[in-house]
Amino acid sequence: MQSACRLRQIRENADLTQEQFSEILGISVSAYKKVESGENQVSIASLSNLYKKMNVSTDYILFGKKKDVEETWQTILNCT
Numbered sequence: 001m002q003s004a005c006r007l008r009q010i011r012e013n014a015d016l017t018q019e020q021f022s023e024i025l026g027i028s029v030s031a032y033k034k035v036e037s038g039e040n041q042v043s044i045a046s047l048s049n050l051y052k053k054m055n056v057s058t059d060y061i062l063f064g065k066k067k068d069v070e071e072t073w074q075t076i077l078n079c080t
Contacts, residue, residue: 001038003061008036010056024053 011021022032025046034040047058059065 002064003042004036004038006061006064007042010054011036014054025049
């Protein structure tokens with residue numbers, strides 16, 4: 001249910017209707033309404049579309065986790 005709340009928050013912050021947001025996710029409006037209400041889960045394909053079109057992290061949608069710039073930079077440095 002938390003992912004549904006985060007999706008709704010993202011949609012509302014972007015000032016998008018459910019119809020507009022469902023187009024970004026690549027699903028029907030009725031399917032999106034079920035996701036937003038918590039009746040259905042969002043698909044991996046929809047999460048991928050959201051990331052590609054709005055640069056929203058799947059980690060944030062699923063787990064509420066946001067990486068900050070410093071954490072990302074440390075990850076990059078540790079890989080080199």
